[in-house]
Amino acid sequence: MLTPIVHAQTSGVRGAVKNSKGERLPFAAIQVKGTTIGTLANEEARYEISLPPGSYELQFQFLGHKTTLQRVEIKADFQTLDMTLEEVAFNLAEVKVGQGSEDPAYTIMRKAISMARFHQLEVDTWSARTYVKGTFRITDVPFLGKSLLKKANLAVGTTYVLESINELSFRQPNTVKEKVISVRSNLPPGAQPSINFARFSFYSPRFGDLISPLSPQAFSYYRFEYQGNYEEHGKTINKIRVRPRSRGQYVFDGTLNIVDGTWSLHSLAFAFVDENGFNYNIRQLMTPVQDVWMPVSSEVNVRISYLGAKGEGRYVTSVRNYQVKVNPKYHQVPDLVDEKVSKADAQALRGQKLDPKLGVAKKEVTRKQFKKMVRELEKEDIKELKKKGEDVAVVRDFSYEIDSLARIRPAEFWSGERQVPLTELEVSGYRQADSLYKANEAKIRRDSLKNTPKFRFPHLLTGHTYNYGKRTGLEWYPRTLTFESPLIGVTKLDFFNSVEGYLLKSKLEYFQRITRFSRWNVGVDARYSFARERLNGGFNAGYNNPQTSVALNAGRNVFQFNSANPISEGYNTLYSLLTEQNYLKLYEKSFLSLNLRHRLNDKFTLSAGASFEQRYRLQNNVTKGWRDVAEREFSSNDPYNLELSPNPLDPVPGTIFPTHNATILVGALTYRPFAKAARYNGERFTINNNSPGFTLRNRSGFGGSRFNQLEFSVTDEAQVGKGTLRYLARAGTFYGVSPRYLMDFKHFNGNQTFFQSEGLENFRLLDYYTYSTANRYAQAHADYAFRRFLLTQILALQLTGLKENVFVNSLFTKNTNLFEVGYGFSGILKTFGLEVVTTFQDGRYRQIGFRVRTPL
Template sequence: MKKNLRNITFLSLLFFSFTTLAQTPVSGIRGTIKSDDGTILSFATIFVKQTGTGVAANAEGQYEITGTPRQYDLVFQHLGYKTVVRTVMVEAGKFITLDVSLTPQEFMLKEVVVGGDGEDPAYTIMRKAIAKANYHRNQLDNYAARVYMKGAGKLKDYPWLAKRQLQKAGVEKGRVYISESVSEIKFTRPNKFEEKVISIRSDGKDGNTSPNQFINASFYEPVIAEIVSPLSPKAFSYYKFEYIGSYTDRDYTVSKIKIIPRSKGDNVIDGVISIVEDWWSIHSLDIHTQKLGIDVNMKSVYAPIEEKAWLPVSHQFKIDGKVFGFEFEFKYLATISDYKIKLNPALYVEPKKMEVIDEKIEKQVAKTIQQKNASQPKSKTSPDQSKLQERLASGEEITRKELKSLMKEYEKEEQKKQKEPEVMYETTFKIDSGAYKKDSTYWNALRPIPLTQEEVKGYQKSDSMAVIERKKEVGDTVKTSKHKGFQITDLILGDSYKVGKHSNFKIHFPMPGFNTVEGWNFVYKVSFGTIRQDSAKTRITITPAFRYAFAREVGSGYLRINIRNKKHQFVADGGRYIKQYNGDQPILPIVNDFTTLFMEKNLMKIYERRYIDLKYTRRISDYVSVSVDGSWSQRHELQNNTNWKLIDWKNVDGYTQNRPVNEELGNTGFPDHEAFVGHANVTLRPWLKFKKRNDRRQEIENSSPTFMIDYRSGIPALGGDVDFKQVELGIRHQFKVGVRGTFDYLLRAGTFLTREQMYFMDYKHFLGNKTPFSTSDPVGSFRLLDYYQYSTDADGAYFAGSAHYQFRKFLATRFPFIRMMGIRENVFVNYLATPASKNYTELGYSINGILRIFRLEAAASFLDGKFLDYGFRIGIATNIVVNFND
């Protein structure tokens, strides 16, 4: 699952290719699993008690288990059917056939204590299971197991425009693509998960992708891959529950609970969860969810390992959907075997010894427990024994609230002992050097799930194609083409080339543009850089650029050198080039081309400078980074040089002059001058959390607010004609607001401490927008504000604030089918306070995720509470950040 589901799906479709037919193992058990009416039971689970091994039947109900000579107890399970246990003696050199018939499960509605409000008995069962979820998460110190994964996928349909490209990639409609892998996994409390892939059968197109990553998920966690678990403490805000019935599975009583989302959409599931009573652990799952219109169905079966802990022994996934005309179906099946578990001694208690009491239903019992606990003297807990340990060891009944409180206290104490408490979870993923070298004999002996006839045909097809590919690699006559190398057309269209082992050379596409200062212009740029897989290694990029303005008949350009590694970055940049008055580049050149040529609005205001810019950024720690930069420049004002129009609108007065209009400064023009400006920035994220993968720490997005301190100064040195000092403070954060949505805000406030000599480009500018397009960050940019009208050099404070709230369900998203498409609704407010802005305010509404990539916005602006203007904007759902000089 996870937001990566689309990637997993498409990679899986292109991922697989193998050969072989199954061969008979030396000794073991095989057979077919059916219902008592003869219906094949696809993907039934067979659990081998003696080895802690889970095996699954294939789509045709066939299973195979290899093993050494001994007696085996086999547990046959299929959701909705009674569990059957068979004892079999395996002899050396013999393969026993054992066919099994399962009968449908009979449910009983047992007598359950129901509250006076007529509450469904499912709620007390789920309250107890939720109360014990933290216990189950911490129950094991560690476990190790082996996972076999088989995936089969096919592309059912695709747009005719993509046919040629797919054929080149060897993808055929309707053909089954298969993959198999075997991994050794290990979990260590509290949050470390290790996986080593020891064998893979694939076409090698995506060797770095692990199909077993979902094994790391646990439904005892509050959230799994952005999906709220039905065992989350917040589950009752997201789900309703219905009691279906109870049944006996061996010696266990299992209650089946229907999960009903209170609001359908992404991040929730529907289906059935079965809970083992007294243990209050998961017995099985049969659930469904959607991600951006892609259906994901999951079935999981758990088993009591060593009769001490219920852990998953098989997972079955079916993923299907249609995206941009590509219709696909993907199935995979995982079996988990050879469990080796180590219990957490601080929490171990015999499953039936812990009786969890629901205060809401069992009020009198809960009251008695509370009174007894209150009357007892406080125990003096030994240094190596927790309150929770004492309480569990007593064997007495415990209320769910007491259990949750003690578990919370226990986890807090455990976190204090961790070396890296800020690391929320850690994963290690490795592929054995011999993983791709296993032959068909190995797979035939290892495979716990027999191949179906369709899968066998898929392997045979992949094998024949693999032979052709190998011939191409060694230069056989089948080979039809080779890399084209440099072509003269690359000078016009651009391309990139690998130069040596660790460097490349790129010719950028020379994008033409048009503005009223330069007329038609084009930028020609190349870059040479080093390539480093290791982010700790230093990388260097050198980029020269040339620009020619036809109306000015002037050529200009720059040379940029970028040196960076994990902690440091140094950029040297110099030349003669144009620049917007607002250095944050509020309008993209391509957008200005559109508004100028098609709307007769030349919105981008530019000047020219001869300059040298130096910038150094240092990441002092994970929580603190600083940057300093200095810029020396000779600034020159530019005027319009062309009045050429592609479309001459009669209701438009024509192009405006290339001089910004500002409320505080009547004339924004300036004489040629020199400027030396320094800037320093400190960024703080004090509560940042991390995840680790292969010992590399990665930030967890939005886990801490970001605090910003900026200082900017015009320095009257080196011939500089500007003299001012400015300081600004800011904060940005995004966080969830319960079950309803996401809140994102950005606040900035500052002042000019001194302003002896300034020119308009030195003012404080804000991200305005007067185009039909919204290309800046939705949080922190204005939708209707003029680019320079309220720019300020005030010695009093200025303030700019933006708040953005995304609803899970609001107006259009009240309809489930709209939510299922990934569409979200937002409201936002932007506010600006300067000496001249008159409390400028914008209120807006947007729909995000239209056709998955677009954003449509509507906004209204106000001055001192009085309506000023309104407008509509089109944006991209994923923000595009573009540097004007690039």
């Protein structure tokens, strides 16, 4: 697919594109009729096409303006051709609508939505050459961010440019291959960036997290308004205004132009806001290629404002050299009848049976009949793929390659290939970045010498990540060494508890990446307790790929009784030092463990683990914190549990245990019935989106701690209505022999602090160990996140990223029936949130509480 390098053409056409008011039309599309050659105007509305001498007809397109043809004679040099495009005069009078007062936009949209999947399947294969340009400029940074910019050799106000010439091919149903032929940028040396062609389609129901106006759900999210039509080369183009029913995130606001009869997309212009409050504007223009409307240009603009940092970016693509092979089964135009408008025609067609083999070209068919036929055609496609031996479980197959010469193509190559001329600001950006790099050339050369980062004394205090080898795009380095300084725990408030007193922790770990999705690692960690005057630590090694992961761990260290670690060590430090409340309860163990996870196929995953442990009881070694609170002292490190200590006043807690050995074996099987697979450069991985997970798990103890535990759980996340529902239900029992020691009980993630961490199965007002059990149990959790609810009715709040949710948690054990219901919102300073929750126990109101959501 590699196109030979050619010298730049010395002839062609260049100029500017404006409207009748003299206003520039940035990113107007220019095509050479009868060829696959095309380009875009830049932000300044200037364009340039290199062409050999001859006679050509140029087609100029811009959203909301008449497509204009202009013949030009190219001689031995560049000709100047400035074009003026007239605004489209939309005709509102010629549209025929059915009885009633419904806006005609709705019948147009119903037909376009019905045809959306058909248009996705219309092209069997296509290939093209693309020019992709991304630019960004940092306009402001807070004081603390300036040193980071300097370290990265970036400057405020400089325009950074990344250009790429890519060759792209597609084959139904989902195979995409992209090859970077050449890439050029003014990003700092060593970044080795590349940029992909954005393969988004508004025919898909979703555009990332956003609902497409052509989604079957679109009428629940959008209002549509007909704004007229116009003629373009014998085609009638309908203009539709798209407005969200409720403004905010995950919806578009703008206009769609739809080709009458085929109900294809002609062009669009939308704005939207993402969950971070960033503002986007997107434009896309299509042109017919073998009677199929294909995208020839796209433009995305974004403005960013986040915690004092501000910036702006632009992403532009131009496509040419389309080679298209249509699928005759889908390359036809039915005469769609809208049942809601043409009721009599729909009644006359009732009972009509369609033969998918005969097609529907120019045939009257209701939307319902057409939808059913498309489903039948897709079923036939799947059968054909299976006969060919293709893996129909793979829903996305993407291959990405960077040519070995991509970063060293000469200037002559770029002069001929650049489809969107650089603006003066972008040219200036290249110069400014080059000057910055030259000013720091000596330092950059030292830092990149042999591409080996060196140790510096401050790293002992701050920690550091050392990256080795050539970075792959903006993604990853082949080898990484991470060092976590003992002082990092201080910044995380993780430096004190009543058992160890003050403590320091450190970690050193090496990662070797094999492919994008597979790597192995080896590391050591250390933990020193000043009160115990003891150094603990461990060793770990592991290997991970999409199919299999193996982890080996050994050492001696302290652990929470609940291995899910529900108690934040940072918050425990605050509570212990300032309020004399030591919620963290620890025991010590020497251990050797091996854990394995293996995907048997896309739907079944097997997990197994074995752990050999010697466990030791620990007691408090510190009696108070910084602040002495009257009538309060540190509680025992032996947690209170209702099953082991029925009498809370018993002076000898039932959770006291002797030093003992234990062998723990765990096995689990997870089933995800609707899981799919994807491939990246031939490496297969599973996609669990929109599939519930069912897990059967058994845990058994031998030696000094004998027990058997069987557990079943189901969890899922799904779009329900206009929000997202997450839920988890779990039930289990101990059989044969019940455990004697608290660490082997079934625990539930409680919380007794004012702070609440994220996690679906976290209770808000439950004691940490009181209701841990060695008997039967069941728990259920549900969380519904609203797109719009109470506070988010206020658009200004919604656009800050504020999110609201309601949640329910329930627990059923031998000793309690507990039910929590609450409301919360998050997104304060992009990080924090507030919750209010009420608890009912054994059918009676118990308490109400408030929590602050935090990332810890």
